[in-house]
Amino acid sequence: MTETIQGGCACGAxxxxxxxxxxxxxxCHCRKCQRATGGGHSSAFAVPAVEFEISGAIKEFASPSDNGAVTYAGFCPECGSPLTSRTERFPERIYVHAATLDEPSKFRPTFVVFAEAAQPWDLPNDRLADAPR
Ligand SMILES: [Zn+2]
Ligand SMILES: [Zn+2]
Structure with a gap:
């Protein structure tokens, strides 16, 4: 049986x-995630977009990634909390920022993306593997 995963933004909208x-x-330690979160990296998980239910409106910021595909950073228009991310490259998938979970301690990252872009004050977790490429 799969359990229901729930979360939301800082203001509850x-x-x-x-x-x-x-x-x-x-x-993910890429510069986009650094800017979107205001921290050294984002922690996120992927779920099928069709099975992801949002209540309340999110706003999305669209920008091209290095490979040309447009990515969309979703955030709460009221409080600005980063919530989601998606890319044209994998339209069937949505990425969710782990700290927005109601129970964030259940998040279990297994790999690091863009370790080379990490800031010296937020080094990649060396207990995690590098991204599968
Ligand atoms: Zn909010
Ligand atoms: Zn990133």
Missing amino acids: VKYQTRAEIEFSFN
Whole structure:
């Protein structure tokens, strides 16, 4: 039996839930994630977009990634909390920022993405593997 995963933004205007199986979980140190989160990296997990339910409106910031595909950073328009991310490259998938979970301690990242972009004050977790490429 899969359990329901729930979370939301800081002000409570946006909430989400899914009963989907998490596909994978990771820490990303790319500059986009640094800017979007205001921290050294983002921690996120991927679930199938069709099984992800959002209540409340999110706003999305669209920008091209290095490979040309447009990525969308979703955030709460009221409080600005980063919530989701998605890319044209994998439209069937949505990435969710782990700290927005109601129970964030259940997040289990297994690999690191863009370790080479890490800041010296937020080094990649060396207990995690590098991204599968
Ligand atoms: Zn909010
Ligand atoms: Zn990133």
